[in-house]
Amino acid sequence: MHDQVIDAAGTSCPACEPADPLLRVPLPSVADLGTVAEARAAIDGLDAALAVLLERRAEVAALVQRLKPVGGFAGRNPDRERAIVDAMAERAPSLGRDRLARIMNAVIEAGLDAAER
Numbered sequence: 001m002h003d004q005v006i007d008a009a010g011t012s013c014p015a016c017e018p019a020d021p022l023l024r025v026p027l028p029s030v031a032d033l034g035t036v037a038e039a040r041a042a043i044d045g046l047d048a049a050l051a052v053l054l055e056r057r058a059e060v061a062a063l064v065q066r067l068k069p070v071g072g073f074a075g076r077n078p079d080r081e082r083a084i085v086d087a088m089a090e091r092a093p094s095l096g097r098d099r100l101a102r103i104m105n106a107v108i109e110a111g112l113d114a115a116e117r
């Protein structure tokens, strides 16, 4: 297991202060995983981080819905969604653009749905 700093190059976050909490995730090295139990433990750690990221993403996406002239499902923006998938595809080459598009469609729709409740 080793830590890897993810450099969100090309993104900027004016609302992120140096003192803000950082999500630090031990990124498992697949070569170091030899058993199902070890691999499942690694998946559990990654899923825990994913859940935190998905929760915060949904909160920020809900804010966007309140700020946009037309929010919610009615205000979906395919160009923006394509740009999101394109940027992510560069970081996840083994998943590829089409799979990522399906994943992000589900993430975005879940966020819009949660924002309406």
Ligand SMILES: O=C(O)C(=O)C[C@]1(C(=O)O)C=C[C@@H](O)C=C1
Residues within 6 Å of the ligand: 061, 064, 065, 068, 075, 076, 077, 078, 080, 081, 084, 107, 108, 111, 112
């Ligand atoms: O960026 C926006 O306009 C949003 O509403 C946020 C968001 C997202 O969850 O990333 C949600 C719906 C849009 O279709 C595009 C992106």
